[in-house]
Amino acid sequence: MTVQTINRAGTLLLVVFTLTAPWVLPLFVDSFWVDIYSEILIWSLLAASVNLLFGYVGLLSFGQALYFGMGMYGVAIGIAKLGFGFWGGFGFGVVLATAMAAVAGVLAVRLTWHYFAIITVVFSLIFYFLALSWKPLTGGDDGLPFGMPPLISIGDFELTLTDPDVQYFFIVLMVGACYALMGRIISSPLGRAFVTVRENDLRASLIGLNVYMIRLSAFIVSGFIAGVAGALFALFGRYASANFMFYHVSGEAVVWAIIGGVGTLFGPIVGTSLLIVLREELSHVWAHYPILVGIVVILTVIFAPKGIGGIWTSLVHRFAGANAGKGGDQ
Amino acid sequence: MELTIALALNGIVWGLIIALIALGLSIIFGLLDIINIAHGDFFMVGTVLAWFVAETTGNYWLAFLIVPIIGFALGALIEYTVIQPIKNAAALSIVATFGLAIILQESVRATFGATPERMLPPIHDTIPMFGIEYEVYRLFAAAASIAAIGLFFLFLHRSKLGTWMRAVRFDPETATAMGIPARRIYLMTFAIGFAMASLGGVVAAPITTVYFEAGVDILPFCFMAVIIGGLGNLGGTVAAAVLLAFFEGVITSFTDPTFARIGSLCLMSLVLMIRPHGIFAGATR
Numbered sequence: 118m119t120v121q122t123i124n125r126a127g128t129l130l131l132v133v134f135t136l137t138a139p140w141v142l143p144l145f146v147d148s149f150w151v152d153i154y155s156e157i158l159i160w161s162l163l164a165a166s167v168n169l170l171f172g173y174v175g176l177l178s179f180g181q182a183l184y185f186g187m188g189m190y191g192v193a194i195g196i197a198k199l200g201f202g203f204w205g206g207f208g209f210g211v212v213l214a215t216a217m218a219a220v221a222g223v224l225a226v227r228l229t230w231h232y233f234a235i236i237t238v239v240f241s242l243i244f245y246f247l248a249l250s251w252k253p254l255t256g257g258d259d260g261l262p263f264g265m266p267p268l269i270s271i272g273d274f275e276l277t278l279t280d281p282d283v284q285y286f287f288i289v290l291m292v293g294a295c296y297a298l299m300g301r302i303i304s305s306p307l308g309r310a311f312v313t314v315r316e317n318d319l320r321a322s323l324i325g326l327n328v329y330m331i332r333l334s335a336f337i338v339s340g341f342i343a344g345v346a347g348a349l350f351a352l353f354g355r356y357a358s359a360n361f362m363f364y365h366v367s368g369e370a371v372v373w374a375i376i377g378g379v380g381t382l383f384g385p386i387v388g389t390s391l392l393i394v395l396r397e398e399l400s401h402v403w404a405h406y407p408i409l410v411g412i413v414v415i416l417t418v419i420f421a422p423k424g425i426g427g428i429w430t431s432l433v434h435r436f437a438g439a440n441a442g443k444g445g446d447q
Numbered sequence: 448m449e450l451t452i453a454l455a456l457n458g459i460v461w462g463l464i465i466a467l468i469a470l471g472l473s474i475i476f477g478l479l480d481i482i483n484i485a486h487g488d489f490f491m492v493g494t495v496l497a498w499f500v501a502e503t504t505g506n507y508w509l510a511f512l513i514v515p516i517i518g519f520a521l522g523a524l525i526e527y528t529v530i531q532p533i534k535n536a537a538a539l540s541i542v543a544t545f546g547l548a549i550i551l552q553e554s555v556r557a558t559f560g561a562t563p564e565r566m567l568p569p570i571h572d573t574i575p576m577f578g579i580e581y582e583v584y585r586l587f588a589a590a591a592s593i594a595a596i597g598l599f600f601l602f603l604h605r606s607k608l609g610t611w612m613r614a615v616r617f618d619p620e621t622a623t624a625m626g627i628p629a630r631r632i633y634l635m636t637f638a639i640g641f642a643m644a645s646l647g648g649v650v651a652a653p654i655t656t657v658y659f660e661a662g663v664d665i666l667p668f669c670f671m672a673v674i675i676g677g678l679g680n681l682g683g684t685v686a687a688a689v690l691l692a693f694f695e696g697v698i699t700s701f702t703d704p705t706f707a708r709i710g711s712l713c714l715m716s717l718v719l720m721i722r723p724h725g726i727f728a729g730a731t732r
Contacts (some may be wrong), residue, residue: 240716372545
């Protein structure tokens with residue numbers, strides 16, 4: 118059993134679970150967990166956008182909420198104010214977020230390390246305050262609700278997200294497409310270039326890589342991913358709100374990514390699942406459970422900076438090494 | 448016009464308090480190379496502790512003595528348990544201090560409660576100034592901040608420990624080789640940073656609301672002062688804090704305060720892009 122087969126089996130398990138969740142989950146737990154699982158999938162994309170930047174290019178962004186918010190507002194404004202249909206609104210949100218990332222990225226990736234983290238927060242704060250004060254367009258604090266247009270409508274036949282199964286599989290499809298895209302990019306020459314820049318940007322530039330353009334493309338892709346997450350979340354909650362653009366949302370995404378394990382494709386899903394399940398389970402029992410989250414974050418940074426993904430990788434390697442040639446049901 | 452004067456004066460007072468807090472942020476960044484997301488919460492802890500002292504002893508002035516000492520002790524404890532172990536993972540220090548911020552906020556919410564409290568200023572008088580009646584307590588707050596900032600600069604430039612702090616910042620290896628206990632200097636710097644933020648909290652407690660999310664509101668402003676003044680340029684930080692708060696006060700009297708905030712944030716991005724060492728860099732180097 119090689120490392121690769123174990124990882125493939127893990128991925129397969131995740132895919133099978135995701136595809137059967139609406140029927141399998143209610144057998145064991147309350148059916149609202151299906152909704153929570155869709156939420157986890159959406160938020161995991163935001164964590165994945167942090168992971169793509171930090172885990173693969175080495176840039177820690179504390180402002181991904183900006184692109185998430187742009188995706189949200191794109192959908193809400195597109196549908197509620199501009200009269201777009203479902204796909205028009207969705208596309209508008211994603212395009213808006215990607216364009217925002219392109220503009221912000223041109224400026225932000227000139228900086229690295231702490232300065233990069235600060236400038237990304239500053240950009241997100243600027244637009245957070247704008248969204249708060251521009252009430253006629255954004256609804257400010259109250260948010261901007263919208264009615265759900267149909268996904269497809271041919272004659273009498275209509276598919277809308279108000280049907281829970283349609284909503285679930287729409288989210289799964291979109292999230293799956295994003296992970297496929299990220300997986301494709303990471304294993305492409307561009308993905309190799311990302312890692313080269315992360316490991317040693319001077320050497321990368323000396324072997325002829327355009328470090329600036331590589332960082333910028335990573336920034337735009339991660340803005341796109343965060344934008345899809347925001348657009349999906351707007352459709353999921355049927356509204357957009359400035360609160361989702363605040364830096365605490367960005368910070369949470371960073372926490373999910375770090376705990377899940379940066380530099381692994383599925384780490385963000387693991388981290389997001391763990392922390393959202395923890396929230397759902399603990400918030401009834403102990404209202405101050407975030408103290409526990411804070412402690413877990415600090416312990417992770419100190420003792421397992423590679424997160425759960427890192428622990429998994431080293432376990433799998435040990436298992437594959439010890440059982441070379443033998444079978445196992447990992 | 449009267450509103451403008453009042454808001455401009457308020458701005459200067461707030462600017463001085465922010466300067467006190469931001470100095471703590473700046474020395475922590477300069478010496479330990481840590482972006483301290485929890486710094487606003489150090490301030491918040493200060494306001495809450497001041498509230499507790501005033502409630503239990505009935506004497507607000509005691510807080511000036513007690514709270515910075517508690518702040519120093521808490522800072523030392525945090526440095527020892529959290530900051531020291533993450534020294535090797537500098538990139539993740541932001542994440543660790545974010546975790547710290549969550550812990551501090553939730554702990555305060557658990558003990559102090561989620562409802563904002565208002566503290567009555569210990570001095571109720573007003574005096575005429577520039578054609579308006581101005582609260583004496585705010586003048587006191589400004590004077591207290593100036594005194595604290597002055598003491599800090601005196602400490603940094605005239606005492607042995609202050610000189611050691613500057614030496615470790617300049618070159619930690621040489622400083623260690625010369626027998627300066629760098630490890631303890633890091634601990635002390637972080638503790639002083641916490642103490643200064645909590646003292647800022649004591650000064651500000653009667654003129655702001657005491658609640659567990661107060662730090663979240665103040666943190667961006669502290670960062671603006673530190674960045675625009677120049678990272679590690681302590682005099683620049685003080686000047687930037689006062690100027691920013693003054694202009695935000697003036698702008699607020701004409702229009703929506705969020706526009707003033709957006710303006711400051713845009714200025715901060717410009718400084719980061721064009722003059723990452725701050726707008727006063729030429730004057731001090």
